[in-house]
Amino acid sequence: MGITNASSTTTLSTNAIEELPINEPLGSVACPICSQEFINLQKLNKHLDRDHGFDNTRNKSSSSLRSNSQKLPTSVGGSPKKQGKQQRIRTTHWEQLGKFPSTCGECNCNLNDSVGATNCRKCGKLYCGRHCRHKIKLNLNAKYDAESGKWYICCKSCYNKRPGYNDYGSYKDLTDDFVRYRNSNSEDKALRLLQLEVRLVKLVDGVFRLYKRYNSNVIMRLKFSNEVSKLERIICPWKDDQNVVDCEICIQPFTLTVRKHHCRLCGSVVCDDPHTMCSKKIPIQLLVNASKELPFKEAEKFKNIKDIQYSALLCTKCTNTLYLKRMFKQSMKEKQSNIIQLYENMNDTSKVILKVLSTFEVLLLQVENSKKSQDSPSEVLLKDLVTTRGKVMRNFSAFNLVVKQINQYKPKNATETKIQKSLQITASEFVNKNIIPLKSLNFNIESGTSICGSSLPNIIDTGPQVKKLSDLLFNNLTIKEVKEYREELMVLKEQSFLVQSMVETAKTQRKFEELKSLDENLKDLNVRIEELENKLGEEGFS
Known part of the structure; x- marks a missing residue:
């Protein structure tokens, strides 16, 4: 049995453990089975006897292979020595070494002093030291107990067959959560589309009303542009652009050539770079023709839409949200070339x-x-x-x-x-x-x-x-x-x-x-x- 000192990363043999004073503190000594650390060897030995079923009072003259079948320590008169409240894991199901050489249940090698023989604490079968290194929590009846059980060594088969085991880690079905999240996103998109459509209708109808009011002469036409600017700020509150240094779509920094602009439907601060096309001015005629199903009141009364020299600056996100699906449906209805x-x-x-x-x-x-x-x-x-x-x-x-x-x-x-x-x-x-x-x-x-x-x-x-x-x-x-x-x-x-x-x-x-x-x-x-x-x-x- 090897014991690892976590502080010095050295391995102490059984003989070295017997030579060292058990009460002298060694810094930190790790259990070779469950890796739990102790301050001295005495507490480590008690832990091995109590939690892992080892007994230091075994007959040292018996062979190391026979030591797998644990025996209760007896008193001088031969009667069992009372251990108080100390309890050990069940060992009645352990496989015993026979007269003929026993083999490992995994690799079928002969079990001897050099290879070692270890019983799986859960199934009780014999394994060599290499194939009985896994650790699971078992109760005193050698049953899997993840909550109140203690750590014991076991074979690979018992380790893989434990409840909830998965080769790729823990598994949890998140389908319901995903469906709920997707539905919420769909609802958010629908609400966002409805909000943009309402703002577009208000903007177009407001521009038509202002055009009818201020289209009488040249001086009134100059006032028309000022009133449209006020209308755009009323329909959608613009974001403060003083502390904005990058475009919200392409993350391009604003410079003297790349200027800041506000989207007329969402108020976002975007750039006007022709390469990235983060924003674009769309004539009011195209806005109305591409969304004829929207309830435009003033646009239906107005016949000559081409006379209105107005273009709304919209960002790419709003344009795609409003018109991408509409353009696809319209192209599907058109006659093939x-x-x-x-x-x-x-x-x-x-x-x-x-x-x-x-x-x-x-x-x-x-x-x-x-x-x-x-x-x-x-x-x-x-x-x-x-x-x-x-x-x-x-x-x-x-x-x-x-x-x-x-x-x-x-x-x-x-x-x-x-x-x-x-x-x-x-x-x-x-x-x-x-x-x-x-x-x-x-x-x-x-x-x-x-x-x-x-x-x-x-x-x-x-x-x-x-x-x-x-x-x-x-x-x-x-x-x-x-x-x-x-x-x-x-x-x-x-x-x-x-x-x-x-x-x-x-x-x-x-x-x-x-x-x-x-x-x-x-x-x-x-x-x-x-x-x-x-x-x-x-x-x-x-």
Whole structure:
């Protein structure tokens, strides 16, 4: 057992304790179990015997392992010695050392003289000295008692299982307090908003009344500004700015250039720095139009609000409290911009194209595999391939129409101009990645020509057929083929125009790496356009 001297931070062995006089004061001696300090060893020994169950009258000839099972001190005649009112913790549940080597309940090491053996005062199991160092308060029945119990050593399991234990410290449910605090804050915000609205109504109506009274001539108009200043101080008392040295919002010190100003609705002292925007003068027309639901009496009677040359200086806090929520609701009610609608249409169409293209590529791969194995594709597979290709072409036409609308759209502001340029670049990249490789395929199943140039069986090849209007030929092409080639030619010309514009942009920005790939794409487009124009002849676009 080691005893720590708190003043000198040294450890005294059992033999050293026996050699020292127990009544001689040592300064402060700490208990090795509960760290309680004593002035001498006598009081420390009494504390160990009384509170922790140690007994100095044990038989010293017994082994240190057997000393864990405490024995009551006996008198010379063998009868138990009376201890008076001294009481010890219950030890009947303690685990005893057996004939075979006992093991620690935590690390399973063999308990011997070097390791030591200690019983957990709560569960009674045997542990080595390293794994029985925790301390909890127990009563004499070895039950947890945080109020009237005394400190005893225990194992980690008993320490963690005690009532109210939490690895992250004490736990207390503060949900109700949080809800109550949040509701109180919400109520405070609602009251604050109501107060500002009442002050705004009084300020606007007062300005309108003063304008009607003093708008007759120039001299009266000069008096109008003085009366408005008095009205502003009456509606909201201004804070004394003599001792104010910093802005209440940005904490910026006031100087000769950064002047002090009072908010007309809350009276706070703020700065007029244009970078921080702590305060701003808002015309009375905007104040009324942004809050039309407020009960303005004089504003409703007055028709020409623009004639009133008055602007109220409001701080950022009051402006956000009054108008931020209103502006959000108003923006939600407004109609969506046309450029945003075009973007949504292009996005939806591109998703459909990618979905149909994946199906088309799977069918196309099945046809190629059947040709490599020298088996003719089934009619069902060819029909599905033709149908899917038609869907792809129709969606490409819809995509091209949306891109045309985006190019022809006239932006209303700088933001819409940026959105339009971004959409044009995105559309061009989508075309280069998905449409151009597909258009380069020489695919015509109905005429019996496959991708690789070999002959495929016609879908319908039995019996005489009646010629329909769609079977009439133009330049050895059916009406349906002419229509498809026209659609393809229209898309390719549009994409050629977009790529040319991108080439010019790359030249001006000296992006030579992009210029090479763009030139190659433009050549492929021009080659395919020339092929389609030769096929269509007079049926092509003039």
